[in-house]
Amino acid sequence: MSILIYIDHADGQIKKSALEAISYGAALAKNLNTTAEAIVLGKVNEDLAGLGAYGLSAVHQAADEAFDKADAQALAKTVAGVAGTLSAEVVIFAANANGIALAPRVAVRLKAGLVSSAVALPDTHTEAGFTVKKVVFSGKAFAHVKINTPVKVITLTGNSYPAQKAAGTATVSQLDLHPDLSKVTITGVQKVEGEVPLTEAEIVVSGGRGLKGPENWNLITDLAHVLHGAVACSRPVADDGWRPHHEHVGQTGIQIAPNLYIAIGISGAIQHLGGVNRSKTIVVINKDPEAPFFKAADYGIIGDAFEVVPRLTEAIKAIKG
């Protein structure tokens, strides 16, 4: 019996969402009186034993570089196999692009119930049994979902459980495993260089139609850069082609939960709020005092974004020195 966490990585680096998943799995293991172990497929340039600091007792690595190009079908087969060997009780993934590809497949292979997009540790001792809180209705509500099966799979929403580092060392073992031949071939990767990925960002600065046009986006990016944050936008902005679709946050875009969300020139339609209302602190800057977003905000300024935002950027710069 153990908790198995899938460690997602890119370009040799372990993702922040994977560290959150490890801390989450370690806390769950503690509640269930068992151990937290992790699986790493492919090459990483980080000290795996050091992951013990996040609460892992063991890391199992299959370092074959073929895993870095393997498709979800091949990866899921390997993860499910290792989960079976370790008699893992719960398998945990980050709810990101790879998690959404792998977790459903692993769940089917293990005949396990799956909860996607968990936002809190499972309740393990309730009357209902093992229940997990997750986002439903695109952020407008939460559900407590009971898993009926002996083996369980969970994907953890980014920024909903903090990565907690203490002391400790994990044992690292190498697995002599190799992926099946991939049916999917990766032919190109286009990354926006130097930008913080939206789903992992702790600070997000977002612009709406109030910015009047894409030529004014430097207001948003300047503020984001000062805060080392990511840039996002509302749906109309993406629909009009002012900004790329992958920056659209809201019900039909990306759902995020950063520590700070600054909405500039966004009125706050219910569909937009669903995608951002789990942000811990929300700042709204809008010239319309009736903008519904103010009701969902922690701090608000009624004013012209073209005047307010540059002054805010300067004020933050001054504090940061």
Next chain:
Amino acid sequence: MKILVAVSKAPDTTAKITFKDNNTAFNEDGVQWIVNPYDEWYALVRAIELKEAAPDTIIHLVSVDDSGADVILRKALALGGDEAIRVNIKPTDSFSVASQLAAVAREGAYDLILTGKETIDFNDGAVPGMLAELLDIPCIPVATKLTVENGKAVVVKEIEGGEQTEEVAFPVLISCAKGMAKQRMAGIRNVIAARSKTIKVVEPVAVDRLTEAVSFELPAAKTGVKMIEAGQEAELARLLHEEAKVF
């Protein structure tokens, strides 16, 4: 090419979400139902575009739901698609839906299965991966572009901080997100034509219930917004730094 498009019924995006029976069930009173936006705007419309480019393409729609979903299937058929299949059971969790879809997909031997990236009610995004695993075929989730080149699917999908292009042979399952196709409206002539299209009702297969939602809650309301005068941005910066401690 034979395409299967999975569509589900979902509450309108502007619907107020409330719960009943001591927060154990979604309150459907007064809710307007729509075709799940990802299924309609992206999966179905892209399938129709592919058929427009290759007219011998066959498109089947499928939904796992009771007869309450027929109106949604008619709406989808008005956009396009040759016929629809409804598996006659209320959807419960992702695995049950994926299992019902798998039975339909096996029967039809489709080259391409398209779904939305997730439904806007339960937001699991798990049906595509589960269905693909049950069918033992590849799946590319959260795709924003799909073209057919040299008999293969060329797909662009979102990854953290960018996108990735992938190539795969058929059969394949692709879950669709924004960018995949341009939203369109059904003309009145198509709405009328859709009335005579077939909705084939099939009975469900037996599936174990792996998960169930036992209760729901709404997010805690904000306690009140602190308004700062325009011109006092330094004060906002100070509050964010010292009070909210977000930077």
